[in-house]
Amino acid sequence: MDMNIFIQNIPKAELHLHIEGTLEPGTLFRMAERNGIRLKYNSVEALRRAYRFDNLQSFLDIYYEGAGVLQKEIDFYELTWEYLLKAKAQNVRHVEIFFDPQTHTERGIAFETVINGIYDALSDGSRNLDISFCLIMCFLRHLPESDAFETLSQALDFKDKITAVGLDSSESGNPPSKFKRVFEKARKEGFLSVAHAGEEGPPEYIWEALQDLNVRRIDHGVRALEDPSLINELRHRQIPLTVCPLSNIKLCVFKTMQEHNFKKLLDQGLCLTVNSDDPAYFGGYVAENYLALQNAFQFTRNDIAQLAINSFSAAFISEDKKDIFIEQIKKMVE
Numbered sequence: 001m002d003m004n005i006f007i008q009n010i011p012k013a014e015l016h017l018h019i020e021g022t023l024e025p026g027t028l029f030r031m032a033e034r035n036g037i038r039l040k041y042n043s044v045e046a047l048r049r050a051y052r053f054d055n056l057q058s059f060l061d062i063y064y065e066g067a068g069v070l071q072k073e074i075d076f077y078e079l080t081w082e083y084l085l086k087a088k089a090q091n092v093r094h095v096e097i098f099f100d101p102q103t104h105t106e107r108g109i110a111f112e113t114v115i116n117g118i119y120d121a122l123s124d125g126s127r128n129l130d131i132s133f134c135l136i137m138c139f140l141r142h143l144p145e146s147d148a149f150e151t152l153s154q155a156l157d158f159k160d161k162i163t164a165v166g167l168d169s170s171e172s173g174n175p176p177s178k179f180k181r182v183f184e185k186a187r188k189e190g191f192l193s194v195a196h197a198g199e200e201g202p203p204e205y206i207w208e209a210l211q212d213l214n215v216r217r218i219d220h221g222v223r224a225l226e227d228p229s230l231i232n233e234l235r236h237r238q239i240p241l242t243v244c245p246l247s248n249i250k251l252c253v254f255k256t257m258q259e260h261n262f263k264k265l266l267d268q269g270l271c272l273t274v275n276s277d278d279p280a281y282f283g284g285y286v287a288e289n290y291l292a293l294q295n296a297f298q299f300t301r302n303d304i305a306q307l308a309i310n311s312f313s314a315a316f317i318s319e320d321k322k323d324i325f326i327e328q329i330k331k332m333v334e
């Protein structure tokens, strides 16, 4: 079996995926048209040409603009369903999906429109595609703490549909400590927590995510390597990092995949997982991310299998469920 097919076939969980980041240009145009929204770009090709980013912020500007075509519940449903079909084709068996309610409520779209559309598609995917799921609600860190509190209070009506809270958007200048009190309230309400930290921001932000937000996983976290005591902490506690290799190249966190520190982080004994972040914008879904790493670092089948195992051990699923998938993966490399 060639490596490409092996990567496609191995059971995987995806733990770092922004549903708004799966909006493919063709879908974006179709939704703009049916919702009567005028776009700045007059073709799918022109839009694709705009997908060149210098850093996180230059991406976020286009990503928030694109999300403007999502208006009705059916739009959120179709967005999610299209992602699930792609995930199914790559044998993704479990997804933990980020959504950004504030991106939509700020434009006058109701919280329930967003969550019901996404959740109904995920429920159908669980029944008909055999992909299990959980939802992670992210707060936009460039907005004030008070807005995050407001979003959390809206989420309480949908508590049974949301597993965890997260933190995303512009990292520099918006440290995790800004949301310490919001996360305290969220944890009291029973939500687990994760946070983007150490993508562009310094190692101190990863410390804050651990200490102030009590996170179970760090999203990105690649800048941890700059702080040996932080590496010790992450290794000792086996806090997973949800790394997104193609995203890191597109947003110029590293110049090339060969220069990515993924292998160095692995060699430090950390639990790393491979994820696609915003696949419609970064040129690949989860299998393409595994393949890019394999190409750059000559990973063996055993290396790939270990990363797939990590994706399940880091997931918010029962130990029994983890064991089932891990056994399946081990059988593939026997």
Ligand code: HPA
Residues within 6 Å of the ligand: 018, 021, 056, 063, 168, 169, 170, 171, 196, 199, 247, 277, 278
């Ligand atoms: N970082 C921060 N915010 C985001 C990202 C990311 O990679 N993708 C979507 N929102």
Ligand code: ZN
Residues within 6 Å of the ligand: 016, 018, 168, 196, 219, 277
């Ligand atoms: Zn992300």
